[in-house]
Amino acid sequence: MFENSTKTSLDSFGEFNLIKKLTENYVSKKPNLILGIGDDAALVKPNPDKLQVYSTNFMVENINFDIAYTPLKHLGYKAVVASISDIYAMNATPKFIMVSIAMSSKYTLEALEELYEGIYAACEKYEVDLIGGDTNTSPQGLSLSLTACGEVDENKYVTRAGCKMNDLLCVSGDLGGAYLGHQLLEREKRVFVANPEMQPDLEGYDYIVGRQLKPEARKDVVELLDSLNIIPTSMIDISNGLASELKHLAIKSNVGFSIFEEKLPVDTQTLQLASEFHLDATMCALNGGEDYELLFTIGQSDFEKIKSNMDITIIGYATDQANICQLITPSGSQFDIKAQGWN
Numbered sequence: 001m002f003e004n005s006t007k008t009s010l011d012s013f014g015e016f017n018l019i020k021k022l023t024e025n026y027v028s029k030k031p032n033l034i035l036g037i038g039d040d041a042a043l044v045k046p047n048p049d050k051l052q053v054y055s056t057n058f059m060v061e062n063i064n065f066d067i068a069y070t071p072l073k074h075l076g077y078k079a080v081v082a083s084i085s086d087i088y089a090m091n092a093t094p095k096f097i098m099v100s101i102a103m104s105s106k107y108t109l110e111a112l113e114e115l116y117e118g119i120y121a122a123c124e125k126y127e128v129d130l131i132g133g134d135t136n137t138s139p140q141g142l143s144l145s146l147t148a149c150g151e152v153d154e155n156k157y158v159t160r161a162g163c164k165m166n167d168l169l170c171v172s173g174d175l176g177g178a179y180l181g182h183q184l185l186e187r188e189k190r191v192f193v194a195n196p197e198m199q200p201d202l203e204g205y206d207y208i209v210g211r212q213l214k215p216e217a218r219k220d221v222v223e224l225l226d227s228l229n230i231i232p233t234s235m236i237d238i239s240n241g242l243a244s245e246l247k248h249l250a251i252k253s254n255v256g257f258s259i260f261e262e263k264l265p266v267d268t269q270t271l272q273l274a275s276e277f278h279l280d281a282t283m284c285a286l287n288g289g290e291d292y293e294l295l296f297t298i299g300q301s302d303f304e305k306i307k308s309n310m311d312i313t314i315i316g317y318a319t320d321q322a323n324i325c326q327l328i329t330p331s332g333s334q335f336d337i338k339a340q341g342w343n
């Protein structure tokens with residue numbers, strides 16, 4: 001798809017010129033950044049009142065993304081979102097990112113510029129500064145490694161450990177949409193491969209396709225919790241699926257969870273497409289990944305502050321049955337939740 005002779009091959013560009021070309025118009029914003037891109041390393045003056053928070057995320061073509069239906073601009077955006085989502089999951093604010101890219105010769109300069117357009121768009125939206133990275137060639141495909149750095153008040157960071165029995169389990173947004181968006185894009189790709197005359201039929205599913213291709217990180221939720229004076233007792237972002245993240249919270253906090261099936265927030269497009277694919281919407285909500293919502297627990301005393309918020313759903317509570325996570329159906333049956341995750 002990139003083998004167009006009017007495009008610029010990366011071989012004709014040295015690494016120095018490439019980085020210069022990709023970053024020449026970029027203006028960094030953070031006042032405590034002493035030196036950004038362009039030297040051997042970046043220089044940052046840390047805020048003495050804060051803890052520094054670091055996280056890394058690695059994405060590999062045909063493992064984590066398919067370039068056949070992922071626009072490169074979206075991919076760049078999503079890579080930033082995935083990396084800063086982990087910073088928000090610590091109740092922290094992302095400040096800086098570093099991006100390293102390895103790509104094969106099928107990627108042209110124009111393709112890489114499109115990828116960076118997405119990276120810059122996410123930097124702008126989430127107010128983070130790109131402060132460095134590296135580029136290299138790869139015998140096959142495209143790989144992206146992003147390191148995010150953020151900060152948090154010493155008394156406000158939130159880990160996966162700290163949830164206590166009877167704490168309320170909350171989730172932001174809705175679940176399963178990114179998974180069904182992926183299923184839909186895969187189906188349309190199969191149709192296209194079988195008959196290239198066919199145009200993809202994504203009509204009516206713009207929301208869930210967007211959930212897959214251009215997810216957002218929940219900056220707003222971290223800000224909301226702060227404004228409500230709520231510090232969650234534990235928190236994690238949903239990158240692999242609710243079931244798998246729930247297990248992480250249970251193991252680290254040494255509690256169990258009971259969640260109510262009818263409380264799981266699922267969008268109508270997700271429900272509709274699940275039925276079209278003969279998939280169980282609850283299973284999609286439990287095991288579909290890449291929603292990048294926040295899953296967190298709060299003490300019961302914080303219930304009043306959060307109960308009327310439309311974007312936060314209380315889906316269950318913590319029990320003293322260590323590591324046992326159960327789904328309670330509307331009829332009252334209980335099932336053990338297995339962490340399946342999702343590729």
Ligand SMILES: [Mg+2]
Nearest residue numbers: 086089237239
């Ligand atoms: Mg995470």
